[in-house]
Amino acid sequence: MAEAARKLNAAETPLYREAPNNIEAEQALLGAILVNNDAFYRVSDFLKAAHFYEPLHRKIYEVLAELIRMGKMANPVTIKTFLPADEKVGEMTVAQYLARLAGEATTVINAADYGRAIYDLATRRALITVGEDMVNIAYDAPVDMSPSDQIEDAERRLFELAETGRYDGGFESFSDAVKTAVDMANAAYMRDGHLSGVATGLRDLDRRMGGLQPSDLIILAGRPGMGKTSLATNIAFNIAASYEPVQQADGSFKAANGGVVGFFSLEMSSEQLATRIVSEQTEIPSSKIRRGEINEAQFEQLVGCAQTMQKLPLFIDQTGGISIAQLAARARRLKRQRGLDVLVIDYVQLMQGTSARAQQNRVQEITEITTGLKALGKELGVPIIALSQLSRQVESRDDKRPQLSDLRESGSIEQDADVVLFVYREEYYLKNKEPKPGTEEYIKWEGEMHEVKGKAEVIIAKQRHGPTGTVSLAFQGEFTRFSDLAEEHHLPERFE
Structure with missing residues (x-):
């Protein structure tokens, strides 16, 4: 009896915990942008492609952002050429998936709420990464890393996460750097002196x-x-x-x-x-x-x-x-x-x-x-x-x-x-x-x-x-x- 109960408990325990995500919110936001490009500007100041959990959604958001910023119309027809044609989403092609996203799109009013939900979940995933690294390093600490060094490193990563919403020390595209430089020149022009x-x-x-x-x-x-x-x-x-x-x-x-x-x-x-x-x-x-x-x-x-x-x-x-x-x-x-x-x-x-x-x-x-x-x-x-x-x-x-x-x-x-x-x-x-x-x-x-x-x-x-x-x-x-x-x-x- 006790053995059966132990096996039952083991069966109920999930094998792994999935990272926090909300695929439906991602689909709803992308659909809203495809139907009405103005929805993009409600989220563009805080939401980046890397905040999406699904890799295909990241790619779709990137293409949408580029087209809209260039002043072009972004809809299922115009963006499908920039996405991998042979990729499948279940039984659907990418073109059919885009059409489905637009077809089931909600109103533009909810865009900011969906964007904020995606952003918050991305921040939670980044927190999990920082936490896992802290635990792993504390268990297997290198000889030359004192606990105070680890605290300093964790504090730096948490600060960066709090400031940018995403812990990331990687490359940025040159276009982002140029945009920052132009923004700085504009700020200088507007500021006193x-x-x-x-x-x-x-x-x-x-x-x-x-x-x-x-x-x-x-x-x-x-x-x-x-x-x-x-x-x-x-x-x-x-x-x-x-x-x-x-x-x-x-x-x-x-x-x-x-x-x-x-x-x-x-x-x-x-x-x-x-x-x-x-x-x-x-x-x-x-x-x-x-x-x-x-x-x-x-x-x-x-x-x-x-x-x-x-x-x-x-x-x-x-x-x-x-x-x-x-x-x-x-x-x-x-x-x-x-x-x-x-x-x-x-x-x-x-x-x-x-x-x-x-x-x-x-x-x-x-x-x-x-x-x-x-x-x-x-x-x-x-x-x-x-x-x-x-x-x-x-x-x-x-x-x-x-x-x-x-x-x-x-x-x-x-x-x-x-x-x-x-x-x-x-x-x-x-x-x-x-x-x-x-x-x-x-x-x-x-x-x-x-x-x-x-x-x-x-x-x-x-x-x-x-x-x-x-x-x-x-x-x-x-x-x-x-x-x-x-x-x-x-x-x-x-x-x-």
Whole structure:
């Protein structure tokens, strides 16, 4: 009896579980598009051919999409020539199958619902793939793969799935790449200032770089005291302050201007960073804010500025010595929860690598960090501004303007970066050379000092998609603020 019951239970247990799919929904959607091509535009912004479960349906959807986008009529007669004629669907030929799909088509109203059902099932199948891989790798883990590496890999794949609806690291057709390039040019034409990237708020720098380009790694380097962090906080504030969200077709928000900024401050606390930004905006020196040497009017100004800043999409992480894997995980999380358009890291030399081999060798560690940042920028599709220290050899030269060879600890910083910017202030070095007052040298020094006072140079030493050169900016040291220099033809009239 017990044996019979065991056999019965075994017979009832299915041999395998089929992946989630809905062939009827796929047929209904394809039929609706065949009858009325407008149905395609109700699903085309989120539904791709790869989301279909049935291979023949993928092929049909691909052909339909191509014909409709070319402005041609797509129906059972026009598309059958682009499909394999000898293939059979049960007893039917492909041509008969297409006619049946169109004949049983539902109304165009349901197209979006069917499309969404197909998309959701494709996402579930992708989740199953990620889950199976996680389980299999955890059971048979390679020797060189630590559990934290596996978590990092799983988190990356899940993030990609959440962002694109399909985990896929394969090839894309050149036509897709060209379409993306044209969309970017169109966005640049429509955006304020005609920039293809995110505007930094510094006119001359934007003009030279076209804004901060998506997925670029931008290294901002300089010796201590040059104002690297000040320039980074200025840019971060400008971007966050000009943020204008616009709703997409799928309900998510995208930045029409400005953007959401993530700031990893490994050197300063979030409170120090906030004090700096408040000082820049209110024009009250940060030293006075810290010591409380402010009057009532200035305090009201501070409170007003703080209230405005609370609404800004600027998020600060003040973890010191963060590893590249932790940073990537937190950036992905921020993008999922709040959105992310620009990432700032202050600064690279304070970060840590993750692999034990890299931690034993500083050059290898920096290589791992810069390669990781470049990959993260591409994955998230955002520009990353990473600050970097320069070596001391700058100080031993007569001309103290930095060069690419001055980047500290690794050639990989220069190699992986899409853009390298150096901040240089002649005033800083000249101030330390003050001669004895009353001498001839002092009069000469005073003239030179007057020439460079309040000026800074941002040297574009490398740029993959634009010219190199120098951009002049104004710098107000007491407020740690960079701004545009007045253009000659905008200056008030002068009488000699």
